[in-house]
Amino acid sequence: MTAHAPPPIEAAVPLARREDILTARKTVRAAARALRLGAVDEARVVTIVSELAKNACVHAGAGEVRVGTRHLVDRDQILIEVEDAGPGFSDVSAALAVGFSTNGGQGLGLPAVNRLAKSLTIDTRPGKTLVAALFETDRA
Numbered sequence: 001m002t003a004h005a006p007p008p009i010e011a012a013v014p015l016a017r018r019e020d021i022l023t024a025r026k027t028v029r030a031a032a033r034a035l036r037l038g039a040v041d042e043a044r045v046v047t048i049v050s051e052l053a054k055n056a057c058v059h060a061g062a063g064e065v066r067v068g069t070r071h072l073v074d075r076d077q078i079l080i081e082v083e084d085a086g087p088g089f090s091d092v093s094a095a096l097a098v099g100f101s102t103n104g105g106q107g108l109g110l111p112a113v114n115r116l117a118k119s120l121t122i123d124t125r126p127g128k129t130l131v132a133a134l135f136e137t138d139r140a
């Protein structure tokens, strides 16, 4: 940590209605700006939150988005966790493949998140699903 390190941000956004996805997007955008990420990385983390929040709404009906930031000496991290109490994934590895969708969607959301995030973990069972994406950026 440097003397001017931004304080860590921890925020939680409940997802009850589709409009709450917008609040989640604004929350992660503010976190990216607090870390002084560039426009490209900001767009990446907003995409991650959008797709995971949309999945909680579409596939589980509701959920919660949590955003946490860490400013390290050589890199910044944003941890995005989306939890829901829906039915759970039917097949996690299939869900990461482009074009796989159980509800007639395009099956593009999770593959995109998987590409953008440094790591993506899916812990799922009926009644409790936690999808965690760690975004990391190098500081030149």
Ligand SMILES: Nc1ncnc2c1ncn2[C@@H]1O[C@H](COP(=O)(O)OP(=O)(O)OP(=O)(O)O)[C@@H](O)[C@H]1O
Residues within 6 Å of the ligand: 051, 055, 056, 058, 059, 060, 084, 086, 087, 088, 089, 090, 095, 096, 100, 101, 102, 103, 104, 105, 106, 107, 108, 109, 110, 111, 129
């Ligand atoms: N929170 C979740 N709970 C249960 N299943 C999920 C959840 N999120 C994703 N899935 C499963 O993973 C599949 C793939 O997700 P992905 O986001 O890639 O595609 P999609 O949501 O179906 O369509 P798109 O995101 O392109 O609109 C979903 O169709 C669904 O079966």
Ligand SMILES: [Mg+2]
Residues within 6 Å of the ligand: 051, 054, 055, 105, 108, 109, 110
């Ligand atoms: Mg999706």
